[in-house]
Amino acid sequence: MPADAHAPDETYSYLGPAGTFTEAALAQVTAAQGKNWRPVNNVGEALNDVVAGRSIAAMIAIENSIEGGVSATQDALATIPDLRIVGEYLVPVNFVLVARPGTTLADVSIVNAHPVAYGQTHLWLDKNLPGHGHIPASSNVAAAANLLLHDHANAAVAPPGITKHYDLDVLATEIGDNPNAVTRFVLVSRTVAVPDRTGSDKTSIIAELPDDKAGRLLEMLEQFATRGVNMSLIESRPIGDALGRYRFIIDLDGHIHDERVADALLGLKRFSPNVIFLGSYPRADKLAIEVSTRYGDDSFLEAREWLNGLMN
Structure with a gap:
């Protein structure tokens, strides 16, 4: 049955083709098992599938332990409305170097690779293929597939197991510069009710900051610090309407139903001209959030009761 014939509530979009790390992340989603998986060419297409109702959700990469945040994802989440992150998933990342059958390492002068994958393997490539050239690919699997479509490159950086899908030779394994590299993926749906706390x-x-006056960033960060809310990620991206204007992508430890997080968001909303709530969802590592008693829910509730008592 063609992909378009499947009901949207049975379809999940992901960066394809088959064999990508994004597909490996989607394989961790229990609700997606047995459903239609729709491969797409980029993050924007995946999220547009969700907005247009072609898919119930999309799996996209948002952060890598080596390269940091994925700018295309961050920008898309900032500009495409009515989206909600409903889960996160971690995938260990390593790579192999593949080539057309009969090619040797000595034959390689041009490497096809996704820019992120290239950034995570460039030390190995520089050492073993000095002077090589790089042609960017739309995905890690596409880099390998391109070898069979044209001869612009001699080899490609690809995920392990790629030879299950394509007739290629593996020239080298474990070429990642950091064996502990991990990519964080998020499952994005249309705006839905926030799940219960775990x-x-x-x-x-x-x-966004209200203006570029001195101390504005500190004022924003104080909204979290004074309420005991830890930030596990903060990155800036240009807004694009003027030089020097940035938005901040922030991950907070905790749930919007936690009193400290809710209070921090109220303070942030009063401060910032534009706040986008992307979602509260279970952490992939399942680690419990530790909070001191003075920032626990009871402390906020007691303080509110104390204030109400003063006003009665």
Whole structure:
């Protein structure tokens, strides 16, 4: 049955083709098992599938332990409305170097690779293929597939197991510069009700500063620090309307139903001209969030009761 013939509530979009790390992340989603998986060419297409109702959700990469945040994903989440992150998934990342059958390492002068994958393997490539050239690919699997479509490159950086899908030779394995590299993926749906707290949650937001006066960034960060809310990620991206204007992508430890997180978001909303709530969802590592008693829910509730008592 063609992909378009499947009901949208049975379809999940992901960066294809088959064999990508994104597909490996989608394989961790229990609800997606047995459903239609729709491969797409880029993050924008995946999220547009969700907005247009072609898919119930899309799996996209948002952060890598080596390269940091994925700018295309961050920018898309900031500009495409009515999206909600409903889960996160971690995938260990390593790579192999593949080539057309009969090619040797000595034959390689041009390497096809996704820019992120190239950034995570460039030390190995520089050492073993000095003077090589690089042609960017749209995905790690596409880099390998391109070898069979044209001869612009001699080899490609690809995921392990790629030879299950393509007739290629593996010239080298484990070529990643960091064996502990991990990519974080998020499952994005249309705006849905926030799930219940698990005690091991993360809240993702995007916020802008009101202006570029001195101390504004500190004022924003104080909204979290004074309420005991830890940030596990903060990155800036240009807004694009003027030089020097940035938005901040922020991950908070905790859930919007946690009093400290809710109070921090209220303070942030009063401060920032534009706050985007991307969702509260279970952490992939399942680690419990530790909070001191003075920042626990009871402390906020007691303080509110104390204030109400003063006003009665």
